[in-house]
Each structure stands twice: as C-alpha cells, then as structure tokens.
Amino acid sequence: EAGVAQSPRYKIIEKRQSVAFWCNPISGHATLYWYQQILGQGPKLLIQFQNNGVVDDSQLPKDRFSAERLKGVDSTLKIQPAKLEDSAVYLCASSPGTGEETQYFGPGTRLLVL
Amino acid sequence: DQQVKQNSPSLSVQEGRISILNCDYTNSMFDYFLWYKKYPAEGPTFLISISSIKDKNEDGRFTVFLNKSAKHLSLHIVPSQPGDSAVYFCAACTQGGSEKLVFGKGTKLTVNP
Numbered sequence: 001e002a003g004v005a006q007s008p009r010y011k012i013i014e015k016r017q018s019v020a021f022w023c024n025p026i027s028g029h030a031t032l033y034w035y036q037q038i039l040g041q042g043p044k045l046l047i048q049f050q051n052n053g054v055v056d057d058s059q060l061p062k063d064r065f066s067a068e069r070l071k072g073v074d075s076t077l078k079i080q081p082a083k084l085e086d087s088a089v090y091l092c093a094s095s096p097g098t099g100e101e102t103q104y105f106g107p108g109t110r111l112l113v114l
Numbered sequence: 115d116q117q118v119k120q121n122s123p124s125l126s127v128q129e130g131r132i133s134i135l136n137c138d139y140t141n142s143m144f145d146y147f148l149w150y151k152k153y154p155a156e157g158p159t160f161l162i163s164i165s166s167i168k169d170k171n172e173d174g175r176f177t178v179f180l181n182k183s184a185k186h187l188s189l190h191i192v193p194s195q196p197g198d199s200a201v202y203f204c205a206a207c208t209q210g211g212s213e214k215l216v217f218g219k220g221t222k223l224t225v226n227p
C-alpha cells in the first residue's frame with residue numbers, strides 16, 4: 001500500500017513570495033490533515049478535511065494560508081504572501097475517516113523563508 | 115497553553131536497557147492517546163496508542179501506561195535498540211480519535227550501542 005505522498009520535499013523562497021504544497025493521501029482515506037511543525041515543536045493542525053469538506057480550520061491563518069481538496073482526494077496548501085515565521089515542515093496526514101483511527105503521515109515539505 | 119507536555123527534550127540510554135518516555139496532559143477531555151516516532155527527514159510514524167478506558171497497552175517491546183488521575187502517560191521500550199533512536203511525540207485527542215490530535219514537543223531518544 002502506497003503511503004502519503006507530498007511534494008516538493010524542500011522549498012526555499014523569499015518573504016512576500018507565494019508557495020504551494022501538494023499532498024496525495026493513502027487511497028481510500030476520506031480524512032486529510034495539514035500540519036505545521038516548527039523546529040523544536042510538535043506538529044500543529046492547520047486544517048482537516050473530510051472528503052472535500054472542511055471539518056476544522058480554526059488554527060489556519062486565513063489571511064495568508066489557504067487549502068483545498070476539490071475532488072476529495074489530493075490537496076493543495078498555499079501560503080501567500082509568506083513570512084519569515086512560516087519557515088517550518090508542512091506535514092500532510094490521512095486517515096480512513098470512519099472513527100477511532102490512526103493518522104498516517106507523509107514525509108513533509110521543509111519550507112525556508114528568507 | 116500547552117495541553118500536552120513532554121518535559122524531557124532528550125533521553126540517552128544504553129542498548130538493552132529500558133527507555134521510559136513521559137508525557138503529561140492538562141485537558142481532562144482527552145480520551146485517546148498516541149505515540150509517534152519520527153526519524154530525520156521523515157514524517158511521524160504511528161507507534162502505539164491507548165484508550166482512556168485502559169491503563170496499559172502492550173505491543174512487542176513497546177508498552178504504554180496511562181494514569182488518568184495524574185494525567186500522565188509513559189512509553190516503555192524494553193529492550194532498547196540503536197534503531198529506536200528517534201524523536202518520540204506524544205499526542206492526545208477527544209472522542210476516541212475522531213477529533214484533532216494535539217502533540218507534545220517531542221523527546222529525542224538516543225540508544226547507545
């Protein structure tokens with residue numbers, strides 16, 4: 001079974017530029033999560049999708065971050081414009097979406113904002 | 115306010131000995147707890163979990179203990195192996211896992227040969 005795929009693995013941009021990350025969850029998984037992990041911290045949930053609907057985006061900085069999962073499969077997370085404090089690893093995870101269950105993480109995208 | 119706390123940033127043990135990683139939480143609504151293991155440049159990998167209706171769950175060399183009255187859980191690895199060297203994250207959630215995970219900051223475990 002293929003795991004969660006993410007691209008790119010690394011990205012370096014200058015502040016005020018925009019950037020997008022892509023995630024393809026495990027086949028058949030209804031729930032998709034985007035996390036931000038700042039160095040020395042644990043992952044923090046940014047947004048959770050159930051199929052193509054948003055379940056929780058309470059910690060998403062909506063003035064600069066956006067995410068979509070149009071067809072209920074893969075997802076894109078965008079930052080526009082980026083700030084220095086957005087430097088972090090962005091992790092995508094998925095789970096079956098049927099109840100008590102484990103989240104499976106992708107390798108992450110490491111973003112550096114200069 | 116940090117709801118899940120891992121107060122030891124790092125832990126070093128000898129191969130073959132026991133590793134004990136600790137985690138404390140403040141939200142009494144948490145009812146499902148998980149441990150994830152993370153190697154450099156990889157995403158976290160699920161290790162073991164425990165529901166609040168239990169006080170112990172065991173899977174091979176890994177055992178998680180839950181003390182609800184103290185709002186404390188621990189992960190025991192016996193015997194420790196060099197391949198166990200990684201960052202271990204404690205995570206908690208409500209409603210049996212259907213709600214969002216809240217992670218601790220992680221503990222870096224080093225197992226010396």
